[in-house]
Amino acid sequence: xxxxxxxxxxxxxxxxxxxxxxxxxxxxxELKKIRENLWEIPATGEMRVxxxxxxxxxxxxxxxxxxEALKQVMNxxxxxxxxxxxxxxxxIHWGYGFPIGGIxxxxxxxxxxxxxxxxxxxxxxxxxxxxSLDHNLVKNKIDKLVSNLFKNxxxxxxxxxxxxxxxxxxxxxxxxxxxxxxxxxxxxxxxxIEFTEESGTLKNANAGSVSERAIERGxxxxxxxxxxNHFLEVDIVEEIFDEKTASVFGLFKDQIVVLxxxxxxxxxxxxxxxxxxxxxxxxxxYNFSLPDKQLACAPINSHEGEDYFAAMQSAANFAxxxxxxxxxxxxxxxxxxxxxxxxxxxxxxxxxxxxxxAKIEEHKINGKTKKVCVHRKGATRAFPPGSKMIPAKYxxxxxxxxxPGDMGRYSYVGVxxxxxxxxxxxxxxxxxxxxxxxxxxxxxxxxxxxxxxLKKEGITIQAKxxxxxxxxxxxxxxxxSEVVNVMHDEGITKKVAKLKPIGVIKG
Amino acid sequence: xxxxxxxxxxxxxxxxxxxxxxxEELFIASVQAFKEVVVEPDSLTSKEKYIIKLDSHSPxxxxxNFLNELNYRLxxxxxxxxxxxxxxxxxxxxxxxxxxxxxxxDIDEDKIKTEIKSVTYHQMEIKEDxxxxxxxxxxxx
Numbered sequence: 001x002x003x004x005x006x007x008x009x010x011x012x013x014x015x016x017x018x019x020x021x022x023x024x025x026x027x028x029x030e031l032k033k034i035r036e037n038l039w040e041i042p043a044t045g046e047m048r049v050x051x052x053x054x055x056x057x058x059x060x061x062x063x064x065x066x067x068e069a070l071k072q073v074m075n076x077x078x079x080x081x082x083x084x085x086x087x088x089x090x091x092i093h094w095g096y097g098f099p100i101g102g103i104x105x106x107x108x109x110x111x112x113x114x115x116x117x118x119x120x121x122x123x124x125x126x127x128x129x130x131x132s133l134d135h136n137l138v139k140n141k142i143d144k145l146v147s148n149l150f151k152n153x154x155x156x157x158x159x160x161x162x163x164x165x166x167x168x169x170x171x172x173x174x175x176x177x178x179x180x181x182x183x184x185x186x187x188x189x190x191x192x193i194e195f196t197e198e199s200g201t202l203k204n205a206n207a208g209s210v211s212e213r214a215i216e217r218g219x220x221x222x223x224x225x226x227x228x229n230h231f232l233e234v235d236i237v238e239e240i241f242d243e244k245t246a247s248v249f250g251l252f253k254d255q256i257v258v259l260x261x262x263x264x265x266x267x268x269x270x271x272x273x274x275x276x277x278x279x280x281x282x283x284x285x286y287n288f289s290l291p292d293k294q295l296a297c298a299p300i301n302s303h304e305g306e307d308y309f310a311a312m313q314s315a316a317n318f319a320x321x322x323x324x325x326x327x328x329x330x331x332x333x334x335x336x337x338x339x340x341x342x343x344x345x346x347x348x349x350x351x352x353x354x355x356x357x358a359k360i361e362e363h364k365i366n367g368k369t370k371k372v373c374v375h376r377k378g379a380t381r382a383f384p385p386g387s388k389m390i391p392a393k394y395x396x397x398x399x400x401x402x403x404p405g406d407m408g409r410y411s412y413v414g415v416x417x418x419x420x421x422x423x424x425x426x427x428x429x430x431x432x433x434x435x436x437x438x439x440x441x442x443x444x445x446x447x448x449x450x451x452x453x454l455k456k457e458g459i460t461i462q463a464k465x466x467x468x469x470x471x472x473x474x475x476x477x478x479x480x481s482e483v484v485n486v487m488h489d490e491g492i493t494k495k496v497a498k499l500k501p502i503g504v505i506k507g
Numbered sequence: 508x509x510x511x512x513x514x515x516x517x518x519x520x521x522x523x524x525x526x527x528x529x530x531e532e533l534f535i536a537s538v539q540a541f542k543e544v545v546v547e548p549d550s551l552t553s554k555e556k557y558i559i560k561l562d563s564h565s566p567x568x569x570x571x572n573f574l575n576e577l578n579y580r581l582x583x584x585x586x587x588x589x590x591x592x593x594x595x596x597x598x599x600x601x602x603x604x605x606x607x608x609x610x611x612x613d614i615d616e617d618k619i620k621t622e623i624k625s626v627t628y629h630q631m632e633i634k635e636d637x638x639x640x641x642x643x644x645x646x647x648x
Contacts, residue, residue, distance in 0.1 A: 096629030
């Protein structure tokens with residue numbers, strides 16, 4: 001397009017656009033095209049920085065027409081100390097406070113930390129484990145395997161009792177040591193620690209900053225999936241895009257792998273709730289101008305900010321321990337089903353990433369390396385080759401980025417890039433993102449037998465309730481390929497492998 | 508006195524708009540909406556009474572705390588509220604206070620249809636216009 005000729009073909013809400021445009025106007029929000037899959041919301045009003053969204057024009061037209069998520073990108077730009085841009089990934093959708101898929105980095109001296117930038121399910125995340133088994137060996141026993149997984153891993157509302165109820169001293173150790181607690185208690189291997197983001201422990205966690213009620217809610221939930229979009233999937237490696245990186249990650253075609261998605265359960269919800277209340281009460285003294293109460297925040301170096309950060313890290317450690325225990329229970333389920341030894345099963349962790357977190361990291365801002373607090377709300381860390389923050393084994397290729405899709409189609413394994421460090425504070429997308437409300441999904445599911453439909457596609461599913469299956473039906477989600485392709489084409493994350501589900505357990 | 512609520516389409520979570528003739532009615536209607544989200548309609552008879560006293564710095568924060576208290580009692584004590592009596596909300600010295608009695612029943616875990624992680628502050632603003640109160644509530648699920 002000739003830059004001399006202004007392109008004012010604005011797209012109005014609800015319009016079907018067939019042509020490529022350089023600007024859009026959605027519910028009064030202006031979007032300017034920067035690159036093919038990168039759009040900018042200019043800073044207006046009290047926005048301290050512009051907003052930037054990695055997304056295709058087609059996805060904007062299909063998914064963002066109500067303007068709610070775009071408004072949230074703008075709202076995040078009000079946060080004191082925010083650096084460069086209020087960012088969003090292509091799985092962006094309407095959340096609370098931050099949009100889901102939102103990223104913001106704040107200056108650690110003059111900036112803030114916001115519980116709304118992390119969310120209630122602190123360190124909700126994903127872990128991928130490989131096996132030595134291939135599809136041929138597993139396909140005839142998949143029903144039995146799913147049944148054993150469902151029996152051994154508690155799922156559903158308020159699920160509990162996967163392992164013995166933790167003592168007060170155990171829970172303190174879980175909060176401060178993370179998945180190391182599970183390994184010390186025979187629920188995993190040392191290599192599991194090595195291949196977990198931050199080695200499964202955020203070091204500044206402090207159990208003393210966690211309320212009694214939060215502990216009460218978490219003490220019996222280690223090793224439980226919970227409900228909603230949480231799941232455990234048995235997948236086949238269906239396609240390899242990058243042989244070298246796949247080989248470093250231990251992936252091969254037709255291999256059976258396991259994907260686990262859950263977080264810090266009731267303990268994390270309570271911590272977010274406790275500190276939102278406290279920070280909101282204190283916020284009058286800070287006199288910040290914020291457009292949404294859910295963005296309540298405190299200076300990182302204030303008492304409220306420091307206490308929240310310590311409690312949030314405790315919840316993150318609880319979540320890593322949770323996924324570690326689930327992985328151990330999954331390993332046991334495989335061994336019981338196939339009557340094989342550990343060495344025959346070859347169950348190993350590829351990586352565990354969190355996607356609801358705030359972390360102090362070093363990034364280049366205006367050419368200078370600076371410490372910032374990176375809030376990732378429905379976004380994944382995606383560090384590049386050479387990063388000292390990733391396991392030595394992966395330093396040649398980069399950090400594995402795990403991107404679940406929906407239970408009927410596929411998920412992806414990607415790898416972090418230098419471009420992510422330059423543009424997105426080393427972050428990528430975290431999943432498909434919903435395209436349909438739960439209510440709409442229930443309506444779509446009416447009169448259908450989704451369990452049989454999935455079975456015909458070669459997927460065995462077991463869930464505590466049919467309602468969850470209906471709400472989480474594949475069509476309720478965007479096609480994760482579209483999301484991943486935006487990240488791949490923009491060079492933020494490169495595709496490594498595609499996984500296809502054959503067994504699913506849900507709450 | 509009257510109140511009503513209607514669910515609003517929300518992609519990831521559950522949003523509901525509440526209207527009522529008084530602040531107390533607004534809180535009670537919010538509880539009805541909360542119940543519709545978390546449990547199937549049932550004819551449980553109330554067995555136990557539980558008194559709740561809360562105070563907070565704003566009416567919105569009071570509503571969030573109140574609903575989160577009920578959510579905690581549901582998911583961790585397996586208690587579902589059937590009726591609310593003697594609800595009183597007052598503002599004193601800049602603080603908002605709530606007192607009421609819950610009539611509750613035990614509920615089986617399997618009867619809980621949706622887990623609410625928390626009641627959020629997103630888009631919540633309790634407005635009063637000519638004696639009519641309204642707010643939106645977004646439940647994180």
